[in-house]
Amino acid sequence: MSLSRCHRVRFLPEGAWVQVLPSETLKDAARKIGIEMMSACGGQGTCKKCGVRVLSGKCRMGMDLLSPALKARGHILACQAYPEDDLTVEVPVESRLTGAGALLRHEEIAVPGYESGPDRYPLSPLARKVHVTVDPPTLSENMCDLDRLLKSLRTHSDSPATPTISLPVLRKLPQLLRANDGKVAITIVHLGDHDEIVQVDPSPQPHPCVGLAIDIGTTTVTVYLVNLKTGDTLQRLSTYNEQFVYGEDVITRIVHASRSEENLDDLRQAALRTVNGLIDQSLTAEGYAPEDLSCAVVAGNTTMTHLFLGVNPKHIRLAPYIPAAVDFPPVKAGETGLHINPQGYIFPLPSVGSYVGGDIVAGALSSGIADSSEMRMLVDLGTNGEVVVGNEEFLVASACSIGPAFEGGGITCGMRSVPGAIHRVTIEDKGNRIHLETVGDEKPIGLCGSGLVEALASLVRSGALDRSGNFSRDAARLRITDEDNDPEFVLLASEETQLCRDLALATSDVKNLMRAKAALFSGMQHLVTSIGLTMADIKRIYVAGAFGSHMDIRSAVEIGMLADVEASRHIVVGNSSVKGARLCLLSQEALREATSIAAKMTYLELSVDPTYMDEFMAANFLPHTNLSLFPSVSAQ
Incomplete structure (x- = not known):
């Protein structure tokens, strides 16, 4: 493309100039100089969140979807505007992706009886570090280096009998043994049916063995750095998922990823950058190096897990809604680009269906629903709005697809929780x-x-x-x-x-919020009635998710978003996904339990049940058409 056909765009208030090709939009141009804009629709022009003011120059518009009032003020959509001249453009604060890359408030919510500790799952982490002294070889004792190492391990009561060893580690072994008089620290990862030596270091080592619990959410990503010897969480960090620029919900991102292998990799890299940024900050704060990390447990919805692993999620959104996989084997970290020891392992938690993923399995694990004799419910207030109902005998789950309205998507004045x-x-x-x-x-x-x-x-x-x-x-x-x-x-x-x-x-904003809250409540109600119960039978309702952590429960009940039950039965638990991932990181038994939960959880697809739409329409009032479901609200 000849540079003579390019145009220059100046963005205000930064005052920065950038060269733009005829095929690039103003939104593309802004990204080149680090200005990220709101993009709930993934650049389709439908969310109308990337409005800018052109102060000088001309643009060609792909789609003109803004209201007459905004156009009268000189606003256009950056994702639909192609420069035909040198431009000066002002990007207002409401169009900017505020808080991109910034650390978010992460409050650890302690709930008695919710997240279990060593009393429920014994400390048996997925990785451990063993210090051994390997006897030197002699002419009469000429056993090979690896066999002598394994012999020393067998004398250690906490070590496996015969672990395998990865080739890059084996290559380092002879020199390390001879340089350190046979004193080495061995890092071993438990892989279910066998163990593997993934790191050999000189002994003694100053740092204990550490691992990661990771929650990859559609909106936010959370990373816990955990001491695997003591079970202590050393760092808790959260930030917004960089995939946001490709769309606010999973469907928009699936559509984008399905268009080309390059697009799929763009989404994978965005998730990877987000996670790696948090890992790097955690390691720096504690004085660790990436090589000190040997394992990570990853929880995410089915789409996020696919995108993180670079697996095309295209068929998740197409009938009959089949993912590429729901059970994922441990993956070598070096295959993913995660900033940990490349010989270490990543453990993706299993999904249940296209729209109920490993994050909900992790939440069901940490809530103890699967161990409870009483009926309980887990409600995850994310864009998918997943709901799980059950006890130790059975588990039923659905995704209510509440969308991004309560995260600001489709709402004129809506935004994320930033300053x-x-x-x-x-x-x-x-x-x-x-x-x-x-x-x-x-x-x-x-x-x-x-x-x-x-x-x-x-x-x-x-x-x-x-x-x-x-x-x-x-x-x-x-x-x-x-x-x-x-x-x-x-x-x-x-x-x-x-x-x-x-x-x-605006009235249209109110209607969007009503549809979102109706989707959640009707999903909860449908799930309960489908198994022959009422809300009165549910003894505890765990409200999970970052949004739920800061939401006033009574207000949510008054608008018909949550069930009208005794206040004590609504229990706000925070990020149930990362808590479940941490349990799996610290206990092999917990990881096996997570696999068991996923296998026994029945997934109900709401969209194929005609009675669900009737319940959804009935919930599109404040709080509901049937006020008997909300006795305390109607009595106000």
Whole structure:
């Protein structure tokens, strides 16, 4: 492509210039200089989150989907704009992928009786380090180096009888034995049917054996660095999944990955960069090197596991919705690019079906549902909205596909939980008195999930919003505007925010939130009734996920998102996935139990059951068409 046909784009407020090919969009151009934009739809133009203002120059538009009001202010969609001239472009704060690469709040939530310790699963980690002294060879005792090493291991009570050894480690063995008078530290990984020596170091070693518990979520990625000798967690770090730039939900990412091998690798590399960034920070904080890590347990939904391993997830979204695999063997770390010892192993936790993955298996393990005599439920408040119901006799699971609405997707003022996000909302006096709190006490940018839930509940409670999701002009006349024939409730005027417009919740936003909450509740209700039970039979409802950790449970009940049961039965547990992965890392028995849970869990596909749609439609009110399901709410 001739450079004479290229154009230069200047991005404000950075003031940076970049060269752009005719085939590249403004969004592509911004990424070249490190400006990441919101991209819930993966660049299809449908989420309308990447709006920019062109201050000078001309663009050719692929699709023109913005509202007349935004176009009147000079806004266009960066993902649909192809420069036809040298440009000056302003990227507003609401279009930026705020917090990309930043560490997130990670709060360890301790729940009595939830995550078990050594009393439930004995400490028998997947990797261990054994210090031995190997006798030197003599003319009369001419046993080979490996056999002498194995003989020394057999005298060690905690070591396996006959482990195998990887070739790169064997290549180092002769020199190490002779350079250290036979004193070596052997790292052994347990692989189920056999053990393998994956590292030989001079002895003594200053560091104990460590491993990783990893949760690869659609939105966030969490890494725990764990001392395998003591079971202590040394580091807990979380950040946003870099795959976000290819789409906010798994379906959008599957579509992108299915288009080419290059696209599939782009998604794999994005996940890998995210995980490796957290690993590197954890190791630096504790003074370790990547070679000190010999094993990692990875939990993720079925799509995330496929993408992390570079397996095409195309058929997950196509009927009859079949993944490439649900059981994954241990994988050599060197085959994945993970920043650990390349001879070490990665243990992907098994999935159940296309939309119930290893993260839910890990959550079921750490919750103890499979060991309980009473009926329990696990609700994971991610984009897939997975629900598990059961006890020690059976487990049934479904994915409710609630979508990214409560993570900001498809919501005009929606955003992720980063500084400037409104996370607490109180609306009183028919909408005329409003109290808001933001993450980091910064000037508002938008509402994150917990703020959206509280806003919806407060609007209904104050009388500003009716049960069908329409604003009452009589109740809050001064705060309701009719922007583009989509009435909206203005929470803050533009001058009170970081935005160039009012911060408002539109009727279309309310409807999107109602559909999302209806998908979750109807899935929960359908799962319970399909096994002949009612919500009254469920003794504990574990609410998992980062969003659930910060959400006000009562507000979620009031909008019909969670069941109206005694408050004590809703138990917020945080990231159940990484907790389950940590259990598997520290206990061979727990890993076997996770495999057993996946095998006995029955997956119900909601989309093929015609009665589910009836339940979904009934849940599309605030809180529900059947108020008898929400007695405490209707009594307010």
